[in-house]
Amino acid sequence: MRRRGRGVKESPASYRSFGEKEGLALEFKRATNRLPGSFFETVCAFLNMDGGLIVLGVEDDGRVSGVDPGAVARIKAEIASLSNNPQKLDPPYLLFPHEEQIGDRWIVKVQVPASSQVHEVDGAAFLRSQDGDYRIRGMNQLAGLMNRKLSFFTEQRVLPFLGMPDLDPRLFEKARKLMLGRMPQHPWAELPSEELLRVAGFVRKDFSTGKPGYTLAAALMFGTDETIQSVAPGYKFDALLRRRDTERYDDRLTVRTNLIDAFDLLMGFVEKHLDDPFYMEGVTSISLRSIIFRELVANIIAHREYTSAAPATMAIYRDRVEFKNPNVPHYHGRIDPNRFTPYPKNPTLCKFMVQIGRYEELGSGVRKVNLYLPRYAPGAGRPTFEDGDLFAVTVPLEVETTPEVTPEVTPEVTPEVVKMLAAIQGEMGRREIQAQLGLNDEKHFREHYQQPAVAQGLVEMTIPAKPNSRMQKYRLTDNGRAVHRKRAGLPGLGEP
Numbered sequence: 001m002r003r004r005g006r007g008v009k010e011s012p013a014s015y016r017s018f019g020e021k022e023g024l025a026l027e028f029k030r031a032t033n034r035l036p037g038s039f040f041e042t043v044c045a046f047l048n049m050d051g052g053l054i055v056l057g058v059e060d061d062g063r064v065s066g067v068d069p070g071a072v073a074r075i076k077a078e079i080a081s082l083s084n085n086p087q088k089l090d091p092p093y094l095l096f097p098h099e100e101q102i103g104d105r106w107i108v109k110v111q112v113p114a115s116s117q118v119h120e121v122d123g124a125a126f127l128r129s130q131d132g133d134y135r136i137r138g139m140n141q142l143a144g145l146m147n148r149k150l151s152f153f154t155e156q157r158v159l160p161f162l163g164m165p166d167l168d169p170r171l172f173e174k175a176r177k178l179m180l181g182r183m184p185q186h187p188w189a190e191l192p193s194e195e196l197l198r199v200a201g202f203v204r205k206d207f208s209t210g211k212p213g214y215t216l217a218a219a220l221m222f223g224t225d226e227t228i229q230s231v232a233p234g235y236k237f238d239a240l241l242r243r244r245d246t247e248r249y250d251d252r253l254t255v256r257t258n259l260i261d262a263f264d265l266l267m268g269f270v271e272k273h274l275d276d277p278f279y280m281e282g283v284t285s286i287s288l289r290s291i292i293f294r295e296l297v298a299n300i301i302a303h304r305e306y307t308s309a310a311p312a313t314m315a316i317y318r319d320r321v322e323f324k325n326p327n328v329p330h331y332h333g334r335i336d337p338n339r340f341t342p343y344p345k346n347p348t349l350c351k352f353m354v355q356i357g358r359y360e361e362l363g364s365g366v367r368k369v370n371l372y373l374p375r376y377a378p379g380a381g382r383p384t385f386e387d388g389d390l391f392a393v394t395v396p397l398e399v400e401t402t403p404e405v406t407p408e409v410t411p412e413v414t415p416e417v418v419k420m421l422a423a424i425q426g427e428m429g430r431r432e433i434q435a436q437l438g439l440n441d442e443k444h445f446r447e448h449y450q451q452p453a454v455a456q457g458l459v460e461m462t463i464p465a466k467p468n469s470r471m472q473k474y475r476l477t478d479n480g481r482a483v484h485r486k487r488a489g490l491p492g493l494g495e496p
Helices: 039-048 068-084 138-154 171-180 192-201 214-222 225-231 259-273 287-301 348-355 366-377 414-422 432-437 440-457 478-487
Strands: 028-029 052-056 098-102 105-112 126-129 132-135 205-208 211-214 237-242 251-255 312-319 318-328 384-386 390-396 460-462 475-477
Touching: 028 214, 039 052, 039 068, 039 126, 039 384, 052 237, 052 251, 098 287, 132 214, 138 478, 171 192, 171 214, 171 259, 171 348, 205 259, 214 251, 214 259, 214 348, 214 366, 225 318, 251 259, 259 287, 259 312, 259 348, 259 440, 287 318, 414 432, 414 440, 414 478, 440 460, 475 478
Parallel strands: 028 052, 237 312
Antiparallel strands: 052 105, 098 105, 126 132, 205 211, 237 251, 312 318, 318 390, 384 390, 460 475
8 A cells, every 4th residue: 555654854944834634535645847647546446436636846744845947848748648559558548747836846636537438547447545645456356346336426337238339420520620630640530430439438248257348338429220229218408598588498409319419409599599799818719608608518519417217408598598417416505606516417428528629627517617607798797517416507698788897896806807907107018017017927917817817807918919019018097097996995085
């Protein structure tokens, strides 16, 4: 067993604390300029158990030692490459590392979800305990892990009589085109269909017969409509428009087909009945409707309990959109977007939806909806996420014409934007503002400070016709000055 206490480490007194302690779902690892040798053992243990967060560049006692800035990109690329390599992690599970700056040091965070499969690293499977990661020894432990996963991850149930004739060849071709659209040289795109199913995790060993077979997830993703209704008779998505008739519906779409086409059908219903206001992020026009509702549609597809007879529903009302999904709850009650560990209901389906570009990563939906909804429906409030036997999401919308929001009650001004308003004196260039804020990362400044402030009309460019001009400077608008004075506790203009 790998215990904690991996030797005494000397750390400068100036180290900042990460603020949390290691445990079942949190692991710190020193990583000055290379990936730690035990990294994938912890990845394997988290995948096999309940998931967790690995933080590179933090000592066992929580002090931030940091990752060399020049090594961050290389370590991230190595994690992404090795996590998708069956010679290292079998079966593969693509991970998405993120860098983050704490003070003057960099760390790399890797969120590892629970998996519906049993994973091995270099031929050995690992589990997680309070003492750390330990290797599975003996068939009894392995059988216990298999049974535990099957009781929750029903997508992994082997369907002994399911074969290639029950699957739709058209869907394999559509999936390959989607993969290539996401990644021009996707390693799965040239695989034969049977090999694609194996690599993507849709084939597993049936321990009652000792033979491999296709799973329920394979039928849901690639099955003909007849196959799907045979193996999952309760599966249905109901999309309802309830603007006038809130008891029944004004329009309805019932979806019982494969999950690749189901996504397109549900998004088509969204596009038919919800507006898509013009919005610029920096110098690029983006679809807020697509960003928000692609996440939510992908969520009800990826996390539905497909053995339940209850339908998953999406209902569009005059003032809100509601999503309800049959669920086997891992948490209970309302989810705090700032403090939650995402837990996948159907990891194989999630992983494949990432590969075809329908899903980004675990937990991205909660973050993105909270980020972009205030821009899609200003003043409408925050979305809510409730976990229970039905996973419920409520997305508030503008009722009609939103009254002009005064600076005193602007709800979407983030702490980062408030800091930027306080930093700007007169007209200042980007580098000047970053220096004033003590920020080195241009991308972080642009995404979390500059773009939100400009989008909200609090900061304006001095050369708006040439956003990328080297002479570009920024200044506060009247609204920006009012918000700054209000947040700083200063009297408004004209007040004593």
